[in-house]
Amino acid sequence: MTETVASVPPGQPYPEHWEADVLLSDGGAVHLRPVNSGDGPAIVAMHDRMSDRSRYFRYFTAVDQLSSSQLRVFTGVDQVDSIGLLAELGGEVIAVGTCHRDHADPEAAEVAFVVEDAQQRRGLGSILLEHLAAAAAERGIRRFTAEVLAENQQMLRVFVDAGYGASRQFSSGVVDLVLDLAPTEKSRAVVESREHRAEARSIARLLAPRSVAVIGASNEPTKLGHAVLVNLLRTGFTGPVYPVNPDSISVQGVRAYPRVGDIPDPVDLAVVTVPAANVADVLEDCRQKGVHGLVVVTSGFADVGGAGTDVQRRMVSLARANGMRVLGPNCLGLVNTDPDVRLNATLAPVVPGPGRVGFFCQSGALGIAILADAAGRTLGLSSFVSAGNRADVSGNDLLQFWASDDRTEVVLLYLESFGNPRKFARLARKLARTKPVIAVKSGRHATVSPGLALSSVSMGDDAVATLFAQSGVIRTDTLTEAFDVAQLLANQPLPQGVRVAVLGNSTALGVLALDACLDAGLTVVDEVPVDFGVNVSPAELADAVRIAVARTDVDAVVVVYVPPVAVAGQEHAQALRDAAAGSRVPVMTTFLAVDGLAASLVVPDPAGGAARGSVPSFRTPERAVAALAHAVRYAAWRSRPAGEMPADDTAERIASRAAARALLDAWAVRAERELTDDELVALLDCYGIGIAPFQVAADVEDAARAAEEIGYPVVLKALDRGLRHRLDQRGVRVGLDDADDVVDAYADLAGAGASRVYVQQQAPVDRATVPTVLTITGDPSFGALVSFGIGGVATDLLDDRAFRAVPLSDSDAVDLIAGPRAAPLLDGYRGTAVVDRAPLADLALRLSALADDVPELVELRLLPVLAGPAGIVVTGAEGRIGPAGVRPDLRRRLR
Template sequence: MMTAAATAADRAVEYAGGVTAPEQPQRPVQYVVEYPEGYPAVYEADVVLRDGATAHLRPITPSDPDLLVAFYARVSEQSKYYRFFAPYPQLSDRDVARFTQVDYVDRLALIVTVGDEMIGVGRYERTGRRTAEVAFLIEDAHQGRGLGQLLLEHLAQAAREHGITRFIAEVLPDNRKMITVFTEAGYKVAREFEDGVIMVEFDIAPTDTSFGVMQAREQRSEALSIARLLTPAGVAVIGASRREGTIGNALLRNLRDGGFPGQLYAVNADTKASEIDGVPAYPTIRDIEGTVDLAVVAVKADQVADVIVDCAFKGVRGLVVVSSGFAEIGDEGRKRQRHLVGLARSYGMRVIGPNALGVINTAPGVSLNATLSPLMPSRGRVAFFCQSGALGVSILADMVGRGLGLSTFVSAGNRADVSGNDLMQYWYSDEATEVVLLYLESLGNPRKFSRVARRLAGRKPVIALKTGRATQGVPLGHTVRRSQLPSATIDSLFRQSGLIGVDTPGELFDVAQLVAHQPLPKGRRVAIVSNSDALTLQALDTMAGCGLAVAGEAHTLNAEASAADFDAALREVFADDQVDSVVVIFTPPVQSNGAEVAQVLAAAAAGSEKPVLSTFLASRRVPEELRVADEHGGAARGSIPSFSSPQYAVGALAKATQYAEWRRRADSRIPEFPDIDTVGAEDFVAEFLQRHPHGADLDDADRQRLLSFYDISVLPAFPVLSADEAVARAADLGFEVILKATAEQWRMRPDLADIWRHIHDEDDMREAWAEMTRTFGVASDPGRAQFVVQKMAPPGVPVVISALEDVAYGPVVTFGLSGVATDLLGDRSYRMPPLTTVDAAEMVGEVRAAPLLYGYRGSDPVDIPAIENLLHRVSRLTLELEEVVRLDLRSVLVAAQGATVLDTSIRIAPNEKPRQDTPARRLT
């Protein structure tokens, strides 16, 4: 047994605990926790409940009898009856021992804790090789908060890892809540009524339906947890000060001057005054009589833990920690940061920060400016998330300068708890937000990021700038897993998720101005109306580089063109069905008629479904002359944005056009493959790891066997060590074979011929053997070249399909054409499984060498569906088998009909760091 003395806060830190607060928490009480050998800490999870509060889920331990007995005493007699089908007022010592002592494989119990109290338990017990009985008990006061569904998700995930594929349960007919837990989980549930009991049985393999149910629940709960932070009725600034130039003074002043209509409180342990700058003041948050939903913390780092306990006592829902001195300063700060998050979550509070700039919500009735920036942008439809506090100040200044209206803004600082994933969940259902901007310095959970972003981008434009792509640099204070993948993976992830990726802050706002005010383009055909030849040429050059097409001829007017000339040209292009978007360039002549041109431009564009953007007097915002005012005095939809140069205007239009094409994509689905034997593959992997507990590369026979579970056939290759062996093997195959050197150091060498094709008889083989052993310099030791004999495949184009289990991204599938040149140029496409039909098609088409597959210079097109079929099967394999850490179909010859896999490499190893995004909800 492993024994550790710890406070509740320390345990929360060690196991990333997160629980809601006891009614009146004092300082955490010392207790002893015993974790048995084999305790599966990976099953621990912080979770968000249906009401947005956090809780902690973990396996039960032998040290939990008192916790269990106290929990059971609070459960009603009816709930006990539903669990045991008979009156059961108390647990016997034997019951307690049995329920708390499990093996974590055939018998597993997961509990949910609130502070130092247990509020729910779920368990399974294996009843057969693939089946287990499952049962739950939830404290009555916490029923209806979604604990049953969360426990079911996590039990099912753990059960699948131990070879269990089916759950069974017995439920009394009037226990409708538990029946609902099973029927609404997204599984196909079979029910039978027998002896007064409903027998429920269902497969627990994740399905599109069950995963969709999980995602919907996750979105609702995480969105609500953020809403609790952004819509407070009462705010306390802890560390408030009347001294000018201090952080506490700036926060208090900005909240007050921003027009926050709720209750505002100042907290300062050293103050004896009743107010600070006109705001009621208190020595601690505990002394405040009114409700406090949000605490903005600006005290020294070593004081934050005490503040959190006080906030929990007060019932605070969340914290914005502006204080620095955490992970950004090194190991000591990282420990302090882990303690901060663990302690806050243990009391049910979420944290923005530390080292954060703060949050803004411009919604009527909220008017919250809990930041260090005095700039309060006007109300608008754009939401913004960033991670850098310092950068956040300049971002807000740029937004104000451009007149870009804001709905909400969050600067997460070190991103210790609340992340961009959480905010995207909130903005998905936030009716006040139509456009989302992300300035990302790190990705804590790339798989979840991709999944959540894709869902959001299907509803609203999401514009993202990721810094550090080339260097994989991560700011101090950000804890992330270091990826092995090239920087191109980020770009592919953005494309797959439908994000509008940009490279600079300026480009971020350029695209935002367009999509916030204008409709999305319906195609790539662009009309230009301009009174400057030079600027027209700039626009045309940029269009050519961005893949946009000129609709007809550019309408280049002379420098003295009148408003009437613009009016005639504009009416023509807006009426033309061959025009998808309109770019207007206006530079003022000596006698400026800008106001008149603006009037005709606004009139011509009014009501049009074609986006129109301008370079109007070199303005970088929506000019007043082109503004359509909304009810808040800001720029409404239909306003025409202006850009300082045609390059910026066309660049923004190209990004919006690509996003519009992503939104219009044909129905994209994840194909089903009934011939895949997932269970057989999982059993094979388990058997392999029993033989190779530390992992190993698979030999040819094992590779063939594993791939066969996914119906991927490999053309057999037979090792040979001499010319006689090569002749004999070729004869067995009926000749029409190849001789190939497979040693890694000689594969794909441009100066060596590693394959000898078209071997028809013994003489051909002996000639091939003699020539290749001489070329490779291995005549005296042919084994160094690792020669194989293989049947000839139909002629075609060689491609490579690979999959890698990355510590940060999880499984990633790669595609490219085979060859040294494409390797050196990095001509590869990347996607994260599961792949949809459109994902696979885009993977094939987006590599630069793709024309070779579609009939280049008169050659026959190859079988593209065969490539896509292999991509889907590899995607399924690497998604379902986490222990397949590397898979390479190193040579796939794609012919006009069919594709032949010629060479493979696979490695299986224990996964020391489990994937961060699973079919069970958890905070990461």
């Protein structure tokens, strides 16, 4: 791919951030970049490949060749008053979009596109419009105008379907359009919908190729290419498999080819197993062959650091510029158990059979053991992907694919890092509403490994926990626990409550299950486990299960069974399976000390693997109950309303944002610093957050005067934070009803070293039942987190806080206030007044809006926020600002 630099005015930086690799509607990749003055020949060549009809639609007249003035429309752009973006594929320009500012109306610009015929209906017009709109907004352009021939319905749909506010006028066969470029709820939904389809299709092309080439295939058992080829052939991939090896005429009895280009038929997927030094040549061969995707098993890229990182970056850039996606490098590969595909393009000799679990794993080293463990559990998979260094394809791509994959009902993720946490949260939150998402996040106490540093961001564990909880993701600490939960959810219905019937033939095991239930917040029906005795027959056990699942006060059934020495337990397992068939509540079991019974508990699926209704068996009652507890919490999250995001385009929000931006512009923040009291008051006031009236006093006379102006009763607080926030309240005096009280209180504080004090209006009693603390914490990977805690020891010493990521929905705000373990203090603990939680939730939403609109806000603490039955009073604030971080880019692009 040739690097170019766009023509920009002297002193105007080249807009490098406008460059992007993007996916089109069919899942193929192209590269977008600003137009350069040297792109003329490539643009002319594109026009030469276009039909007369396409040129007529663009120029409203027959055009055989571009004139110099027509070409200057594309190449004579300064990327300020005239903006041009083009799409490249395989070194050729395939589409161009431009907009030119109307100097009579500087906030408007005329926009136009041209896409060559062979690339039309792939979504290029929509992509160019979206990226041009974002670039134009940076240059102060707020509206696009366009003239489109009425018969050019395809281009009209590009404009109308984008979701922007649009007006149209028709005259003499031409439609005049005006597009308001302000993002709307509809335009954001359009972008997300198109992004989903494109990313899902790009993964579908990897997982369901029509043909596969193994580059580096070998007859030597110790070679990577040997293992991949053998696994592809053993699994019975339904398409042709082509070994590529310049030194062999056949590999594993299959004809081999010296190069990919020598294969006479199309190749969809190439599995690359050659050394890293040879991958560049392989990539060029694949580019010329028109391969759709690469699975790079080879290591030696960013995983070794240094020059390997640069090689990996160049490999991905070149692949995307030629329409390919890359899985890996340094990955295990991918599996698709669909009977119509039967793809095992991995190094793993043992893979699970068909099932309903989609599994994403970053680690290639762990992948073989993970797949073998899943197969041993009879945990069937729909598909498996190991991303390795995750240079291109990531877990977010798989979430997009599994969201619309009918064969996948449960998603399992083993994550070592995040590439785009904001996008993960958005995708997981949507997916978890219909399909359980189970995640293990390793490295809670470790830094990002070198192989992932190129495409990863660092996240604290609080941020990770917030991301998962807010998105409905089931987080487990270990893979074993994750498999347990997946096994339950893939086979049994979701529990609708916390009531558990414990049945079995062992009192000891029943008590273990009971204890585990109570520890997990579950209740045991009738308060005791039911023991049918050691010699319970299969029929008796089955009848007991049928009775339990039919009870309206039972939400789940746990069966604990220890076989007598003379009984193998197989008949009991089959009876249990039959009794649980069609149950409306989940049934699980533990056949202690009994091996080989998994098949007896499985309902066979005609396609292979285990059908729904199979009874999951766990090695201990505690593991069974732990899996059930995760399922109960997930079901409760899913049953709640999703919540609504407050609109960010209301008149109030627009005014708040404008007022805040005016303040930030006036402050000209160039380095991180503390906000002054006056600045805090002004910034919070933009979002309707008021602080109880206060003044600063430097001596006793100032204090007395301030108290008179504010009105009694008042509070005196030391400016020194160390004194003001002491547990014994050494720096605070409350209940000052007259001037004498103020004089005495000031003398007291001055004696403690606080010569400067705040004089503040005292909160009414009915708004001061419980002290609370709300904070905003900037997170470089996540944007911002809002936290809530009860003031005092619970928050400071025990770190009892709840977190939610910005932006908050209305249900997020409610959950935030209910989140701390000390939250029951708001509900009238030991006879105190019940606090109205609604004003606290409203305050959290206002803070969310503030954090979302002001990326310069590094930290903000409101403490204490006094709360009572009549409302709340904010009595203090501290904060820091700094240069704004990178705002989330809403344009569709591959990271």
